[in-house]
Amino acid sequence: MSNNKYSPAEPFALKDCALIAIATGRKAVNLTELRDHIRDVNIDSIYHHFWGGLLGARFEEREFNNDIATWCRRQLREPALAEQLAVIDPVEHKDLEDLRRELLEIIDDRLDESETAHWLQASRPFEFIRTQLVIFDTGTRLARPEALAEVIPELSTGTIFYHFIDARRRIQGGLDDFSYWLTGFEKPYTALIRGLAGIDPFFSSLSQIREKMTKICLECRDRGEE
Amino acid sequence: MSSLLDAYAEVAGRDVVSHLQQLTSPLKGMKVVHVNSTRTGGGVAEILEKLVPLSAELGLDARWEVISGSDEFYQCTKAMHNALQGLAAPISRPLLDAYEETNRDNAEELRALLEEADFVFIHDPQPAPLLGLCSARRGRWVWRCHIDASRPYRPVWRYLREHVAAYDASVFSLPDFAQALPHPEYIIPPSIDPLSDKNIDLPQDEMEQVRQEFGLDPERPVVLQVSRFDRFKDPVGVIEAQRLARKFVPGLQLVLAGGSAADDPEGEAVLSEVRSAAGDDPDIKVLLLPPDAHRKINALQRTADIVIQKSIKEGFGLTVTEGLWKGKPVIGGDTGGIRLQVVNYHTGFLVRTPQGAALRIRYLLQSRDRMAQMGSKARQFVRENFLLTRHLREYLTLMVGLHYGARYRIELG
Numbered sequence: 001m002s003n004n005k006y007s008p009a010e011p012f013a014l015k016d017c018a019l020i021a022i023a024t025g026r027k028a029v030n031l032t033e034l035r036d037h038i039r040d041v042n043i044d045s046i047y048h049h050f051w052g053g054l055l056g057a058r059f060e061e062r063e064f065n066n067d068i069a070t071w072c073r074r075q076l077r078e079p080a081l082a083e084q085l086a087v088i089d090p091v092e093h094k095d096l097e098d099l100r101r102e103l104l105e106i107i108d109d110r111l112d113e114s115e116t117a118h119w120l121q122a123s124r125p126f127e128f129i130r131t132q133l134v135i136f137d138t139g140t141r142l143a144r145p146e147a148l149a150e151v152i153p154e155l156s157t158g159t160i161f162y163h164f165i166d167a168r169r170r171i172q173g174g175l176d177d178f179s180y181w182l183t184g185f186e187k188p189y190t191a192l193i194r195g196l197a198g199i200d201p202f203f204s205s206l207s208q209i210r211e212k213m214t215k216i217c218l219e220c221r222d223r224g225e226e
Numbered sequence: 227m228s229s230l231l232d233a234y235a236e237v238a239g240r241d242v243v244s245h246l247q248q249l250t251s252p253l254k255g256m257k258v259v260h261v262n263s264t265r266t267g268g269g270v271a272e273i274l275e276k277l278v279p280l281s282a283e284l285g286l287d288a289r290w291e292v293i294s295g296s297d298e299f300y301q302c303t304k305a306m307h308n309a310l311q312g313l314a315a316p317i318s319r320p321l322l323d324a325y326e327e328t329n330r331d332n333a334e335e336l337r338a339l340l341e342e343a344d345f346v347f348i349h350d351p352q353p354a355p356l357l358g359l360c361s362a363r364r365g366r367w368v369w370r371c372h373i374d375a376s377r378p379y380r381p382v383w384r385y386l387r388e389h390v391a392a393y394d395a396s397v398f399s400l401p402d403f404a405q406a407l408p409h410p411e412y413i414i415p416p417s418i419d420p421l422s423d424k425n426i427d428l429p430q431d432e433m434e435q436v437r438q439e440f441g442l443d444p445e446r447p448v449v450l451q452v453s454r455f456d457r458f459k460d461p462v463g464v465i466e467a468q469r470l471a472r473k474f475v476p477g478l479q480l481v482l483a484g485g486s487a488a489d490d491p492e493g494e495a496v497l498s499e500v501r502s503a504a505g506d507d508p509d510i511k512v513l514l515l516p517p518d519a520h521r522k523i524n525a526l527q528r529t530a531d532i533v534i535q536k537s538i539k540e541g542f543g544l545t546v547t548e549g550l551w552k553g554k555p556v557i558g559g560d561t562g563g564i565r566l567q568v569v570n571y572h573t574g575f576l577v578r579t580p581q582g583a584a585l586r587i588r589y590l591l592q593s594r595d596r597m598a599q600m601g602s603k604a605r606q607f608v609r610e611n612f613l614l615t616r617h618l619r620e621y622l623t624l625m626v627g628l629h630y631g632a633r634y635r636i637e638l639g
Contacts, residue, residue, distance in 0.1 A: 018249055018623040021413040023404040044634045127401040129413065132627045136248050136638040156241040207610075 012142040012181050014155070017135045017162040019052060026128040031076065031117050034068070035107045037128055043096045044130040047169070050090045050099070052131040054165055054206065065202035066090075068103065068126070075122040081110045091174025135162060145182055145189055149217040157206035164209060165201050178213075192220045230283045237420045238615040246615060249622040250284040252638055253629070256344040257287045257365070261336070263303065263352035265292045266517040267485050268454070269416060269544040270349050270372055276419040276614055277621070284618075291336055293353045295328030300491050303352045309382035310351070310375040311458060311539040317382060326355060333359035345625055354389040366628045369396040372416065372541045374562040376402045394628060399542045399563050412624050415563060417617035418547045418608070423520035425551055428528060436525035440511055446477035447591050449557075450530035452523055452548070455484045455496040455514075458539040460559065462503045463580045465510060467536065470584035472509075475591050483513040483526055527552045531597070532590055533574075536583050540564050550574075551608045553601035557586045567612070573604040 024045055028034040038046070049067040064070045064086035073082035084106050093099040110117050138159065142151060163177040171180050179196050182189040195216035199209060235243040260278060262270050274290050281288035295303075302321035309315060332353065333340075337360055340346050344365040348354055350372055357367050369390045375383070375398070383405065390396060390407065397412045398404045404411045418425055442448055449468065453459040461482050468480040482500060484493070497514060504510040515522060527533060533549030535558045542563030549556045550567060556574035558564035568574040575586040590597050630636045 016245060016248055018245070018619055018626075020620050020623040020627060021401070023398065023401045023411040023413055025404065025406050025411070047634075125402075129401055130634070132623070132634060132636070134249070134623050134626045134630075134636045134638065136251075138248060154241065156245045158245055205610075 010184075012178075014138045014140040014142065014151070014159060015135055015162050016138050016156055016158045017133055017166070018158055019131050019133050019161070021048070021052070021129045021131055024128040024130055027125040028128075029122050029125045030120060031072075031078070031081075031107060031111060034071075034126055035104060035111065037126075038068075038100060038103050038107070041128050042130050043100065045128045046096050046100050046103070048129050048131045051165055051169065052129070054161065054201065071122070071126045075124050075126070076120055078110070078117065078120065081106070081117070084110075089174075091168045096169075133166070145185065145192065146221065148178065148192075149214070149221045152210060152217055153214045155210060157210070160206045160210050160213075164196075164199075164213070165206075168201075189220075191223070192216065195220065228283050230280060233421055234280070234615055238609070238613050242615045242619075246284055246619055246622065249619060249626065250286065253344075253622065253625055254285040255287060256625075257342060258289070258345045258347070258625070259340060259343045260288070260290045260347045260349065261293060261340075261353045261356065262290075262349035263293050263295070265290075269542070272419070272422070272424070272544070273416055273614070273617070274349075276422060277618055280614065280618055281621075284622075289339070291339065293328070293332040293336075293356075295332075295352075296324055297491065298324035299328040299352075303350075304491055306351045306382055306386065307373060308458075309379040310371075310373045310386070312377045312379060314379045316379075317385075322385070329353065329355040330359060332356065345628070347621075348393075351386055351389075354386060357392055358389060366394045366625075368412075368624070368628075369393040371396060371398050371403065374399075374403050374539050374541050375405055376400075376562075378405065395624065397624070400566065403541075403562070412620075414617065414620045414624070415566060415612065416542045416544060416547075417612050417614045418544055418551060419614045420551065424524050425548060426524070428521065428525055432521070433525045433529050436522055437529050439522075440481065440513060440526070441508075442479060442481070442511070442529065443477070446479055447475060447531045448479045448481060448529060449532045449534055449587055450481045450483065450526055450549075451534040451536065452483045452527065452545045453535065453537070455493045455500060457492075457496055458537055460536045460538050461496070461500045463538075464534055464536050464583065465500070465503045466580035467534070467583035467587065468510065470581060471587040471591075474588045477509070478587070478591075479509045479511070481511045481513065481526060481530070483511075483515055483523060485515050485517050485519065485523075523548075524552075527554065530554060532557060532587060534583060534587075535559065535564060536577065536580070537561055537564065543567065547608055547612045550604035550612075553605045555590055555597055555600040555604065557583050557590075567607075571600075573600060573607055 026037045026041055028037050053067055069082045069085035072078045088102055090099050167177040168174045179193045182193050199212050231243050260274050264271050278288045278290045298321055302317055302325040305317045333356055340360045341362045346367045347370050349370045395410045396407055397414050399415050401413050451464050472478045501512055504512050527549055533554045533556045535543050535546045537559040540562040546556050546558050546564050546567050550573055556568050558568040558576055560576040560578050568576050577583045
């Protein structure tokens with residue numbers, strides 16, 4: 001995981017991003033195939049199946065926080081394994097290779113403990129996708145955190161994705177860009193940082209995340225905590 | 227902001243349009259050419275009709291070219307389309323010769339334009355050989371496959387692969403449709419244009435007029451399938467579903483409305499099969515509409531209680547998207563891109579048989595409140611995921627990606 005590029009207390013550079021899915025051609029129809037592909041697939045694909053899906057088309061509320069757990073539950077009908085995979089918090093891992101290792105350990109454990117897990121066939125294959133992310137500078141700079149309450153409601157979902165989701169892969173400790181920036185000011189923005197940390201990015205759409213962030217920023221501003 | 231961009235901002239949101247403008251900035255002035263084989267009829271032409279002007283408004287030098295050919299050429303490309311969708315039927319050498327010859331003829335006219343373009347998008351198999359005929363090309367070439375090619379008839383796919391393997395990238399609507407090719411295969415679902423005649427809001431009296439024109443009784447429920455007369459759309463299965471459902475929903479009316487596409491020589495034969503299956507039943511209307519009857523189709527979709535798309539094979543199913551956008555629950559075949567749009571009990575129902583379709587028609591017509599809830603969810607789902615603005619954003623992202631290399635993260639500015 002690399003450090004963020006801007007320093008705290010400097011103006012916040014608002015960026016936007018667009019993401020596009022690319023097929024890898026890899027498909028798994030059972031747990032052994034899933035394990036083998038996870039072992040070899042491009043690391044960008046692991047990123048996509050944990051994070052990238054948040055910027056793509058989605059209808060139903062997510063039951064699990066990653067595509068692999070969802071597939072194990074719905075297509076392979078392995079509820080216990082799905083729960084174990086869903087507990088994985090990707091930001092706790094030092095990098096995506098570490099995340100891949102944990103996925104493999106959990107799946108290998110399941111294959112070791114259950115004979116049936118070897119021959120269960122999924123009703124639909126798991127298709128490994130990777131993504132390409134294009135990041136661009138919006139040209140907007142925020143000098144002080146007080147501006148957040150006004151700016152956040154106008155942000156695109158791409159900006160929310162880049163600063164609130166993708167940041168967790170870039171910043172040590174799994175912080176989002178806004179929280180990281182807030183830590184650099186002398187005046188403590190504790191309530192705002194705590195409020196942002198309370199938004200679980202995996203179970204909301206990006207527009208819902210934007211609404212929740214707006215609400216928190218407005219509440220903090222109105223209470224004079226910014 | 228131009229009036230066209232303003233109009234899209236009104237429907238899709240200002241942030242969405244601003245996003246498109248920023249994404250276009252590194253591509254400003256670049257020459258982009260789309261090539262397909264028909265200017266009217268079918269989903270591809272409908273997408274290009276607005277995608278190209280909108281690209282131009284954003285600052286790209288965007289053009290749309292159409293190739294034309296002999297009857298043999300269209301017979302060949304229709305057979306190719308069917309084969310990509312899995313129909314095991316070889317294509318004769320004379321038809322393949324006509325295919326290659328048509329492409330050579332069209333290359334003579336288009337070569338200068340295509341060779342100097344920065345990006346060329348070739349849609350579907352019809353113009354695929356053009357790349358091999360433009361040896362001095364300098365830009366990036368992308369093959370856009372709109373067809374469900376998940377289980378193609380292999381001999382035909384092997385032939386076509388020879389023409390598409392050399393492209394810089396290809397685009398498929400779903401991951402499942404992608405075939406092994408030696409270049410990046412992007413996944414971009416298609417979209418509908420909310421401002422087109424087919425999707426724009428209509429005044430009540432216009433809908434009433436269309437209802438009267440086609441003899442539809444406003445007191446009785448209507449189910450509607452809009453699609454080409456094509457066996458993969460299973461129009462005869464829809465008639466069977468209506469007859470099964472009618473036992474429980476007396477007076478149920480069915481409309482099968484189909485256009486004909488200039489590049490579909492089988493349409494007439496299928497239409498005749500459908501007319502024969504409908505017989506002289508006054509509650510089954512088989513309508514052959516001209517390719518520009520967009521407002522009539524729009525009115526029919528808004529008039530219907532339920533939209534059906536009972537395809538056996540489907541690339542994406544834009545008529546499903548259109549139905550959802552009009553707030554109708556959709557009963558769709560459990561195949562291809564329909565699966566991406568129809569979610570059981572949320573936006574409609576997926577079915578595999580006429581019996582399944584009949585069951586869901588009965589269920590929905592007995593649960594009007596549920597229908598209204600599903601319709602409202604359906605419209606919001608399309609607004610967030612399947613409008614033209616999202617489609618264009620992904621094309622622009624692809625172009626930036628190809629322009630700056632295949633790295634995972636591309637940071638501009």
